[in-house]
Amino acid sequence: MSIIATFSIAAYDPETKEWGVAVQSKFLAAGNAVPWVRAGAGAIATQAECNLDFGELGLQLLAKGYTAEKVKNALLALDDRPQDRQFGIVDSYGNSAAYTGSACFNYAGHRCGRYYTCQGNILVNKETVDAMAETFENTAGSLARRLVAALGAAQKAGGDSRGRQAAAVYIAKEKASYGNYNDKEIDLRVDDDPEPIEKLSHLLDLHELYFGRPEEILPIDTEMAIKIQQALKEKGYYKGDIDGVYGPETEFAYRSWCGVANYEMRFLEGPQIDARVYPILLTGIEK
Numbered sequence: 001m002s003i004i005a006t007f008s009i010a011a012y013d014p015e016t017k018e019w020g021v022a023v024q025s026k027f028l029a030a031g032n033a034v035p036w037v038r039a040g041a042g043a044i045a046t047q048a049e050c051n052l053d054f055g056e057l058g059l060q061l062l063a064k065g066y067t068a069e070k071v072k073n074a075l076l077a078l079d080d081r082p083q084d085r086q087f088g089i090v091d092s093y094g095n096s097a098a099y100t101g102s103a104c105f106n107y108a109g110h111r112c113g114r115y116y117t118c119q120g121n122i123l124v125n126k127e128t129v130d131a132m133a134e135t136f137e138n139t140a141g142s143l144a145r146r147l148v149a150a151l152g153a154a155q156k157a158g159g160d161s162r163g164r165q166a167a168a169v170y171i172a173k174e175k176a177s178y179g180n181y182n183d184k185e186i187d188l189r190v191d192d193d194p195e196p197i198e199k200l201s202h203l204l205d206l207h208e209l210y211f212g213r214p215e216e217i218l219p220i221d222t223e224m225a226i227k228i229q230q231a232l233k234e235k236g237y238y239k240g241d242i243d244g245v246y247g248p249e250t251e252f253a254y255r256s257w258c259g260v261a262n263y264e265m266r267f268l269e270g271p272q273i274d275a276r277v278y279p280i281l282l283t284g285i286e287k
Contacts, residue, residue, distance in 0.1 A: 006160060007120030008034055008045040009132050009150050012094045013143040014115065018185065019043040019090065020171040022147035024197055026160045031168025031189035038063060039172040039183035041092055042071075048086035048104045048121045051079060058089060068097035068117075086110070088117035107161075113137060118150070124158030131157035144171050144186050144204055151197050167196035169204065178211060209276070209286060210262045216275035217268065220246045228273070231281050232257060246271045257281065 006025030012018070021035035021043050036044040036055030042062035046054040054075050061071045068091040076082045076099065088098040088110060096117040098110035108121035111133045118132040135153035139146045147169055155164070168189040176185035188203045190196040220228065222244035229250055232238035238253035251270075258267040258277070266274040273281075280286055 006030055006034060006047045007118070007123060007128055007132060007151070007154050008047060008088065009116060009118045009136060009147055010035075010037075010043040010045045010088045010090045010096070011116035011136060011143060011147060012043065012090045014094055016143060016173065018143045018171050018173045018176075020143050020147055020169065020186075021045045022144075022151050022167070022169040022200075023047070024151050024155065024160065024164065024167040026162040026165045028166060029189065029191040030166040031170070031191070035168060035170040037170050037172040039174040039176070042068065043090045043172075044087060045117075045119065046085070046087040047119070048101065048108070049081070049084035051075075051085055051087075053078075054085070054087050058087075062089070062091050065092065067091050067093070068095045072097040072099055086119055086121050088112075088119045090115065090117060118154075120154070120160075122161050124161045128154045128158040144169055147171075148197070148201050148204055152201070155197055164194060164196055166191050166193070167200040169200060206286075211265050212276075214266050214268060214274040214276070217272050218275050218278060220271040220273055224273070224278075225250065225271075227282055228254060228278075254281075 008023040010021045019037050023030050023034040033050050034045050034047050038059045041059050044055050044058045058071050068089040083101040083103040085101045086104050090096045094115040096112040098112050098117045098119050100108050100110050104121040107123040110119035111129050116136050118129050120129050131153040132150040136146050136150040139149045171186035172183045173185045174183050190199045193199045225246040226244045229238055229242045232253045237257045240249045258264050263277050266277050
């Protein structure tokens with residue numbers, strides 16, 4: 001028997017058409033078991049004495065258009081020990097449903113709202129679940145940011161009574177992966193760390209830096225071109241003159257550096273540069 005005592009949140013963003021799950025637990029690599037997400041279908045968090053079939057079968061049912069409540073009832077009907085389970089579901093419409101079995105260790109409970117469901121077991125208190133829900137409802141930003149913020153608030157309110165170990169966030173959106181090959185937009189895990197939520201937030205910072213699109217674009221003037229050429233020459237990418245002309249040779253050198261440094265998603269054609277990458281190129285310091 002493997003008890004995954006944890007707190008988690010499953011949610012949907014109707015504006016961006018993203019589904020996601022975030023989780024924290026005193027359980028090694030909880031992100032390997034708890035979150036199940038599929039774009040266009042929904043999101044499921046399965047925990048307590050975790051039944052992984054709830055994730056796989058649940059997503060199949062959600063993909064057929066069944067509501068969260070109907071999927072919840074179907075999964076319980078298929079299980080031989082529902083009293084030991086806890087799970088939350090958000091469907092393709094944003095409806096939510098959750099279940100906490102009578103044999104789950106206290107504190108155990110859940111709270112559902114429009115577009116989200118929060119659940120937890122072996123928690124310090126009920127306020128852990130409430131803090132997750134209220135923070136999600138009142139936080140702006142991307143779905144991933146809102147989910148991780150909800151975890152942080154839950155931890156401050158009480159958290160897992162056994163301590164901290166692992167955290168994860170999984171976001172699915174149609175064709176949103178690197179290269180647009182599949183729907184795995186974000187899949188970040190902290191498997192074993194004394195401060196897993198803080199580490200997860202840092203990983204999300206890096207994900208946004210490396211895979212985010214330019215939000216502020218700077219036109220490259222002569223002075224900037226000189227600084228770019230100097231930086232690229234110091235790094236061994238540019239062999240030409242420092243003449244302040246952002247021509248094909250300079251652009252090729254900059255593109256090459258972006259590819260090696262993992263900023264290819266932020267590369268721009270022509271005499272323009274991502275405002276977030278420009279200072280990194282010059283200083284080597286990522287912010």
